[in-house]
Amino acid sequence: MTAPDRERRAASSAAAAAGAQIQRRRRQRGMSQAELARRTGLSKATLSQLEAGAGNPTIDTLDAIAVALSIPLTDLLTRDASPGTVHLPATAASDEGPTRELLRRISGGHSLELWRLRLPAHTSVDGVPHAPGTVEHLLVASGRLVAGPADDSRPLKTGDLLAFAGDAPHAYRTEDVPADVTVVIASPAVG
Amino acid sequence: MTAPDRERRAASSAAAAAGAQIQRRRRQRGMSQAELARRTGLSKATLSQLEAGAGNPTIDTLDAIAVALSIPLTDLLTRDASPGTVHLPATAASDEGPTRELLRRISGGHSLELWRLRLPAHTSVDGVPHAPGTVEHLLVASGRLVAGPADDSRPLKTGDLLAFAGDAPHAYRTEDVPADVTVVIASPAVG
């Protein structure tokens, strides 16, 4: 890469986005730059410049930060906004004939993770906030639970679908019955 | 970061994984290192070392490569889900404590559809072949069925996950018990 090329890319969205992301996640955890510096083994100077969007971090630097923040490396490279909560109650199964029902469609540019979440009765689990723009889908395979964003959680039963923003604090909680839940996480990718 | 720290991380999985990923995607496109160097504006030397897993690229370098390969930046940092058919049998639920299990990860650039498929007993349904590159995921919420590509279908029970290429002919078939299946269809974004 030539020097001019590098300059032209200096204000590159990738580096700036990563910087913003680092700052956001750090503050989310009530962590100071100094403390993050201690945990990562990086210098305060480096973090300061990165968060200012001025830097061009190496993959090792980003990895160290991701580890210290307990998030996947890729979460530092994703961005943007989040939708509202959608609750689709289970529909009655028809007695005869197979049914095919479209629950939800999300348009392009997403990465995808499928998780299985098993909760015994009377259990509460906090969800790890994901990258901004991440949408989380809960499909209740069996049981009951209360789940969703901290400020808008819903009671769910077998067959229900709940979609909500995965970048805000959220939690799953069972009461008298255990729950078996499939979680589909769709994250927008930076291209 | 101190010098010893850096050395210790030299064989870091993050850098090595990125290197492997770069090589894989480049070859997939029948592109030589030299040509990728031209398109990215990077030197051949840099690419050679990165693919060898020896490097520690900056975010700008990775971004340039991602752009040249027309893939989201995050794809360079992600292990791709294996392309073939994958069958993940249900795991036993632990008696105590919640379990969180990553079933599958698919890198960016996908649109997403969630379907619910309900099959009465003794029913057979042909799946519509989707666009090339589409991956279909079956999550068995309850019951049993035999499903998958026409030439490689598998018996599935409650809790199983089956992933297979959705662009080939495939079918779902129940025997003595009905089945309730969540289908996640990931299609590569157009463009």
Added chain:
DNA sequence: ACCATTCGTTCACTATAACGAACGAATCCT
């Protein structure tokens, strides 16, 4: 056979990412 390309690698050099140290501004104690 020969020369011309193109490939991926290695090496010395240059540009720069990350560092350590010092700074002023806030905040919290006596």
Added chain:
DNA sequence: AGGATTCGTTCGTTATAGTGAACGAATGGT
């Protein structure tokens, strides 16, 4: 108030990511 921390920033220095040139090996044309 005064001293002690802790914060985030800025500075000069050091370690290293990326460069350009040269290399041997492989391929293609004449």
